[in-house]
């Protein structure tokens with residue numbers, strides 16, 4: 599650190615230099631991310647509440663009120679209005695909170711959690727931090743969790759089962775209804791990770807698409823992760839954790855002696871209220887109709903992309919149900935395809951199981967980008 603500061607003008611110039619090295623969502627070239635351009639309505643709200651700290655919410659009563667309204671609106675979207683929860687940093691914090699609630703709500707020694715083999719790596723972090731044994735259930739031929747494999751893994755040490763509504767790598771929806779029945783029978787906490795699908799599945803359903811149930815309308819579902827900073831178009835970092843019952847939240851309470859609040863439930867202490875403000879503004883601005891339009895638009899681009907990929911001579915891993923397409927090739931190595939796409943300026947990502955190129959069709963990915971992309975794919979295939 600230098601002794602003397604520099605001028606605002608110099609800072610601005612330096613910042614621009616850094617920024618020039620960053621990719622932008624707006625370019626349409628980021629094809630492997632679940633984040634997107636934050637919407638201007640959310641950004642405005644975010645800026646207004648930059649100094650608000652929900653970790654000391656007695657000082658920010660307006661923001662606290664907004665958070666309650668946001669949780670209620672998300673509950674309404676997810677099949678149950680009288681839910682509780684928080685707006686937090688993202689899917690990772692939400693999943694850790696859910697696993698902590700599941701563990702603390704039981705009195706089980708040497709606790710275990712059962713997650714699909716396709717689960718996000720945040721569950722590995724959760725297991726490590728919370729001293730939980732992670733048991734991975736097998737997938738069926740469509741890469742959904744195999745409920746029989748879950749059944750086989752259940753023991754008197756199981757504190758939670760996890761199902762995924764929109765897997766990170768393939769966008770697949772697990773059979774949550776069957777998991778819900780199983781968990782009710784076995785009296786086990788069921789967490790649904792809808793970090794990605796939570797802002798899409800309900801709206802595609804409202805638009806007439808037939809997608810499986812995944813939410814609190816299923817009695818066995820105890821908690822849901824839903825990330826506004828993914829398909830909700832909120833700025834980073836904005837996650838959501840929703841619990842069916844207040845007792846789950848209470849099980850993860852920590853006393854906070856010197857603050858205006860007596861207790862805290864989240865992993866982070868100081869917690870931005872800006873994310874809550876952005877989510878509140880976006881939910882109000884778009885309403886269900888607006889989000890339906892966004893989800894439908896993404897699916898149209900997804901279906902066009904999937905057709906283009908097939909026509910270019912590549913194989914889809916699964917027919918997309920959500921806005922994610924994964925593919926491989928009989929002739930060309932995945933790494934070679936990734937390198938060649940990179941040379942053309944495309945940033946794609948690679949899934950681990952099955953190994954495939956993975957394109958997330960977020961709202962910043964438009965038809966014109968997909969047309970250019972599939973043209974490049976055809977050229978790669980023809981080489």
Ligand code: PLP
Nearest residue numbers: 632688689690718766791793794
């Ligand atoms: N859960 C799922 C299904 C995800 O796809 C992701 C991230 O892509 C996460 C959790 C973790 O979310 P975050 O990166 O916001 O912590």
